[in-house]
Amino acid sequence: MKRGISYTAAFMTLLQRDLRIAIRHRGDIFNPLLFFILVVTLFPLGIGPEPQVLTRVAPGIIWVAALLASMLSLERLFKADFSDGTLEQMLLSPQPLSVLVLAKVLAHWILTGVPLILVAPLLAVLLHLDGNSYGALMATLALGTPVLSLLGAIGVALTVGLRKGGVLLSLLILPLYIPVLIFATSAIDAAGLNLAYDGQLAILAAMLVGSLILAPFAIGASLRVSTN
Amino acid sequence: MQFESFAEFINMGGYGFYVWLSYGVTFGCLATLITLSVRKKRKVLIEIAKKMTREQRLKENRGTKS
Amino acid sequence: MWKWLHTYADPERAYKLSGTLLPWFACLAIAFIGLGTTWGLLFAPMxxxxxxxFRIIYIHVPAASMSMATYMAMASASFVGLVWQIKSADWAAAAIAPIGAIITxxxxxTGAAWGKPMWGTWWVWDARLTSELVLLFLYLGVISLYASFEDKVLAARAAGILxxxxxxxxxIIKYSVDWWSSLHQPSTIKITEKSTMTNEMIFPLLINMAxxxxxxxxxxxxxxxxxILARNGMRPWVRELATAEEAK
Structure with missing residues (x-):
C-alpha cells in the first residue's frame, strides 16, 4: 500500500505551512520579542544603573527573560491547530506523529528562538555585558533555545485542551527549564572571567540531542491525550 | 532519659522554638492530610448517593409524564 | 506468571485488598513513629x-528521603497505568501525589527550622534544599494538571506523562543544582557529619524512616x-456502599 508522501516531504510541508501562517500574522513573531526586550529593560530600572552591578547580573537577566519569552510564545504552538481541527487530522495521518511534531517545534523555534538570538547582543550592550562573553551568549542561546522549545512543547501539548492552560503551563515547564538556565548562565559567567566554557556548551548540546530524541515522543503522547 | 525536668525538655537546650516549630508543623500537616484523606471516602460516597437519588427522581418524573 | 496480579486490577478486589492492608500499615506506622520520635526526643544523647x-533530624531526614522515594512510586504507578492501561495504577498515582507534596x-x-539555629539563616541556596524545592514544584505541577482535567481518565494520563x-x-536537575552550588558557594556548610552519629542516635532515625x-x-x-470509589460511581457494589453510607 502506498503511504502517501515521504517523511521528509511531510516534514517540509508542515514546516513551510507553519512559517507561512506565521508570516501572515506577524504579531505572533513580534510580541514575544517585544516582551523579551521590555523585561530586559525593566531590570536596570529595578536594580539601578551601575555598570558593575549590571555586568554581574546580565547573563541571568537575559536568560530568565528568554525563558519567559519562549514560554509565552509556546502557548500558541498548538492552539490554532487544535481549535480548527487540523491537529486531529495530523494525528490521523499515516506519517508518524513525532516527525510532524518536530516540524512544528522547529517552525516555532525559527520564528521565536532565532529572532531572540539576533536581538540578544543588542540587549547585552544595554546591560554592559562583559566584552568576552558575547560569543558564549550567542552559543548558549543557539544551543539552549531549541531545548526550551522542545521541553516547553510537552507542557503545551498537555495543556492545549484546557481552557485555562496559561498559568498551569508555567508551573509545568519552568522547573524543567532549570538545568538549561544553570548551564547557560554559568558558561557566560565563565567566558566573562576568561575561563574555558566548552564543558558547559557540551552539556547544553547533550541536552539538545537528548530532548531532540525523546521530546517528540512525549509531545506526541501528550497530544493524543489532549485531543481525546 | 536525657532531660532532668519537663521545663528542660520544653526548652531543648535553648533550641526549643526551632525543635517544637518543626515537630508542630510536621504533625499538624500530617494530621490535616490524614483527616482530609479519611473524610474523603465519606464525601465521595455521599456524593454518589445524591447522584443516585437524583437519577431516581428523574426516572419517576419521566414515568408520570408519558 | 503475572496473571495473578491482574486480578487486582479489578477495582473491587483492589478496594478490598487495600482495606485489609490498611489497619496493618496504620498500626505499624503509629507504633514506629511513636517509638522513634519518643526515643529521639527523650532518650537519644545530645x-x-x-x-x-539536632533532634529535628528525626523528622527532617525521614521526610527528605521519603520525598524522593514517593515521587518514584508515583511515577512507577503512572508508568504502569500508561503502558499497560491499568486504571487502578492511575488511581494509585493520583492518590500518592498530594502526600508526596506534603512530605516534601x-x-x-524542617530544614529551614534547623538551618536557622545552625547556619544563622532560614534558607541557603544549598544544592539539597534547591533540588528539594524543585521537587515540590514538580509535585504541584502533577497535582494541578490532574485537577484541571474534567475527565479523570485523561487527567491521569496527562499527569502520568508529566x-x-x-x-x-x-x-539532571539534581546534578545541575549540585554542580551549580559547588560553583557558587564555598562548601562551608555540611548538613550531616556521619562520623559524629552514635548508634544511640541512629536507631531512632532508622525507626522513624521506616x-x-x-x-x-x-x-x-x-x-x-x-x-477507587470516586472513579467507579456507576458500579453496583459502589452504589451499595453509598446507600449504606447515606443511611448512617
Whole structure:
C-alpha cells in the first residue's frame, strides 16, 4: 500500500505551512520579542544603573527573560491547530506523529528562538555585558533555545485542551527549564572571567540531542491525550 | 532519659522554638492530610448517593409524564 | 506468571485488598513513629556540636528521603497505568501525589527550622534544599494538571506523562543544582557529619524512616480507596456502599 508522501516531504510541508501562517500574522513573531526586550529593560530600572552591578547580573537577566519569552510564545504552538481541527487530522495521518511534531517545534523555534538570538547582543550592550562573553551568549542561546522549545512543547501539548492552560503551563515547564538556565548562565559567567566554557556548551548540546530524541515522543503522547 | 525536668525538655537546650516549630508543623500537616484523606471516602460516597437519588427522581418524573 | 496480579486490577478486589492492608500499615506506622520520635526526643544523647537542635533530624531526614522515594512510586504507578492501561495504577498515582507534596513541604520547612539555629539563616541556596524545592514544584505541577482535567481518565494520563518526564529530569536537575552550588558557594556548610552519629542516635532515625514509609503507605491506601470509589460511581457494589453510607 502506498503511504502517501515521504517523511521528509511531510516534514517540509508542515514546516513551510507553519512559517507561512506565521508570516501572515506577524504579531505572533513580534510580541514575544517585544516582551523579551521590555523585561530586559525593566531590570536596570529595578536594580539601578551601575555598570558593575549590571555586568554581574546580565547573563541571568537575559536568560530568565528568554525563558519567559519562549514560554509565552509556546502557548500558541498548538492552539490554532487544535481549535480548527487540523491537529486531529495530523494525528490521523499515516506519517508518524513525532516527525510532524518536530516540524512544528522547529517552525516555532525559527520564528521565536532565532529572532531572540539576533536581538540578544543588542540587549547585552544595554546591560554592559562583559566584552568576552558575547560569543558564549550567542552559543548558549543557539544551543539552549531549541531545548526550551522542545521541553516547553510537552507542557503545551498537555495543556492545549484546557481552557485555562496559561498559568498551569508555567508551573509545568519552568522547573524543567532549570538545568538549561544553570548551564547557560554559568558558561557566560565563565567566558566573562576568561575561563574555558566548552564543558558547559557540551552539556547544553547533550541536552539538545537528548530532548531532540525523546521530546517528540512525549509531545506526541501528550497530544493524543489532549485531543481525546 | 536525657532531660532532668519537663521545663528542660520544653526548652531543648535553648533550641526549643526551632525543635517544637518543626515537630508542630510536621504533625499538624500530617494530621490535616490524614483527616482530609479519611473524610474523603465519606464525601465521595455521599456524593454518589445524591447522584443516585437524583437519577431516581428523574426516572419517576419521566414515568408520570408519558 | 503475572496473571495473578491482574486480578487486582479489578477495582473491587483492589478496594478490598487495600482495606485489609490498611489497619496493618496504620498500626505499624503509629507504633514506629511513636517509638522513634519518643526515643529521639527523650532518650537519644545530645549532639556535642549542635546541642538539642539536632533532634529535628528525626523528622527532617525521614521526610527528605521519603520525598524522593514517593515521587518514584508515583511515577512507577503512572508508568504502569500508561503502558499497560491499568486504571487502578492511575488511581494509585493520583492518590500518592498530594502526600508526596506534603512530605516534601515538611522536609523543606524542617530544614529551614534547623538551618536557622545552625547556619544563622532560614534558607541557603544549598544544592539539597534547591533540588528539594524543585521537587515540590514538580509535585504541584502533577497535582494541578490532574485537577484541571474534567475527565479523570485523561487527567491521569496527562499527569502520568508529566510525572515520567519529571523522572527523566529529576537526576539532571539534581546534578545541575549540585554542580551549580559547588560553583557558587564555598562548601562551608555540611548538613550531616556521619562520623559524629552514635548508634544511640541512629536507631531512632532508622525507626522513624521506616515509620514514615509505612505512614505514607497507609495514607496512600486511604486515599486510594476513596479514589477507587470516586472513579467507579456507576458500579453496583459502589452504589451499595453509598446507600449504606447515606443511611448512617
Amino acid at each position: 549532639d556535642y556540636q549542635q546541642g538539642d537542635s 513541604f515538611i522536609a523543606l520547612l 510525572a515520567i518526564v519529571g523522572v527523566i529530569n529529576v537526576p 515509620g514514615f514509609g509505612l505512614m505514607i503507605g497507609a495514607i496512600t491506601l486511604v486515599r486510594y480507596r476513596a479514589e
